[in-house]
Amino acid sequence: MIISIASGKGGTGKTTVSTNLTLALGDRVELLDCDVEEPNAHLFLKPEIEQTRRVETPVPKVDLEKCTFCKKCQEICRFNALAVVGKQVLVFSELCHSCGGCMLVCPEKAISEVGRELGVLNFGNRDGIRFINGLMRVGEAMSPPLIKQVRANANPDKITLIDAPPGTSCPVIAAMNDTDFVLLVTEPTPFGLHDLKLAVEAVKLLGIPAGLVVNRADLGTDDVYRYAEQENLPILLSIPFDRRIAEAYSRGKLIVEEMPEWREKFVGLFEQIETIVNRSKAQLCANS
Amino acid sequence: MKVAITSKGVTLDSEVDPRFGRAPYIVVVDTETLEFEAVDNSSNVNAFKGAGIQAATTVCEKGAEVLMTGYCGPKAFATLEAGGVKVVDDVTGTIREAAELMKSGKVTYSTAANKEAHW
Ligand code: SF4
Ligand code: SF4
Secondary structure, eight states, X not given: OEEEEEOSSTTSSHHHHHHHHHHHHGGGEEEEEOOTTSOOHHHHXXXXXXXXXXXXXXXXXXXXXXXXXXXXXXXXXXXXXXXXXXXXXXXXXXXXXXXXXXXXXXXXXXXXXXXXXXXXEEEEEETTEEXXXXXXXXXXXXXXXXXXXXXXXXXXXXXXXXXXXXXXXXXXXHHHTTOSEEEEEEOSSHHHHHHHHHHHHHHHHHTOOEXXXXXXXXXXXXXXXXXXXXXXXXXXXXXXXXXXXXXXXXXXXXXXXXOTXXXXXXXXXXXXXXXXXXXXXXXXXXXX | OEEEEXXXXXXXXXXXXXXXXXOSEEEEEETTTOOEEEEEOHHHHTOSSOHHHHHHHHHHHXXXXXXXXXXXXXXXXXXXXXXXXXXXXXXXXXXXXXXXXXHXXXXXXXXXXXXXXXX
C-alpha cells in the first residue's frame, strides 16, 4: 500500500504527520521524502544515511559533423528543447523531458545521449525503517523526474509513505499519482482552507481516496470542518495546538517519542486509512 | 534591411507586442521598401515552455537581420545570437514607427536578454 501525505501549502505540519506516522508504524513502513526541493523529513526521523547515489537523465547531444540541419529533431520536440539555426543545433537541456524522440527521428544518427544530473538519492534507515529522499541539484528546474526516481526505489513489500512536496502543480502530482490514498494535512485558517481546496481538486482529478488531518486544530475557524463535511472528506486525526508538541518540534523531536500516548493515535490514523483503502478496492472489484 | 517586429496585428499600423514568444504575429518588414509579411506566431502563444525559442527560429528562417520587440528571454536570445540576428528591445509604438526607427539607425542593440527565464 502506498500513502502520500500532501498539503496545499508548506508549513501546515505535513512533515510532522509523515514522520510521526512513520515512527509509530515501525519497520513495516518505509518513508520516501519526495519534497526534493527542500527535503526535511530526515531532520525529524534522523535516519542513518547508508548510501548516496547520483541520478541523471539522458539529454541529446548533436554531432554537427553528421548533422544536415534538416530540423526533424526540432519539429518532433514538444518541449522546444532543440533549435536548429543556421549551422548550429542548440540544445536547451533544462527543457528536455528525455523522451528520446529526437534521437529516433534523426535520419543521420547525429544525436547521442549524454547525462544531465538531476540530483542525488539518499538511502538510509532508522530502527529498521527504510528511508529514502531525493535532493535536487541546485539550478535544476524540473523536479518530477527526480521524484519519479525516488519512487522507483520503493519496496513493494513495505507500506510506503510518501512525503509529497507542497503545492498543487506537477511535482505534487508526480508524488501522488498511482498511490492508494492521499492524506491531506491542513490548518483551520482561511489560507489553509484556500490551499486545501486546490489540493482536493487535484486529488479528485486523480481519483484517489483521501482523508484529512487537521493540525493546530483548535486555532482558527470552523470553515475547514464545514468544507470537509460538504466534500465528504473524513477527518482522520486532529492535532491540537499544544505547547509540548511545539516544543518537541522546535527541538527536532517527534511527538510519538516525547508523548507516547500519540503513538496509538497515529496507529489509529493508519488503521482508518487501511479500512478506507480496502473498502474502495472492494468497490472497484464489485464494479468491474 | 529585413527586420522582424513582434506585433499585435497584421498591418504596418498594428501595435508592437512587447512579448516575443507569445506575440500573436511577427511582422517581417523591409525597411527600404516597407514591404512586409505578417507571420502567424499563434501556434506558440499556447506553448507550455520555450515559446521564445520557437519564435526565434522562425525569425532566423525568415532571414531577418534584426528582431525588434519588448522583452527577450535568455533562451530566445541565445537562439537569435546563434542565427546571427541582433536584438533591439524595449520597442513600443506601431510597426511602421519601429521600422522607421530602424531605418534611421537610432537604435541600441542589446547585448543580453532583458527578461528572466520563467518556469
Ligand atoms: S534531425 Fe539530426 S540531422 Fe536533422 S537537424 Fe536534427 S540532429 Fe541534425
Ligand atoms: S529527448 Fe525528447 S524532450 Fe528531449 S530534446 Fe529530444 S525530443 Fe525534446
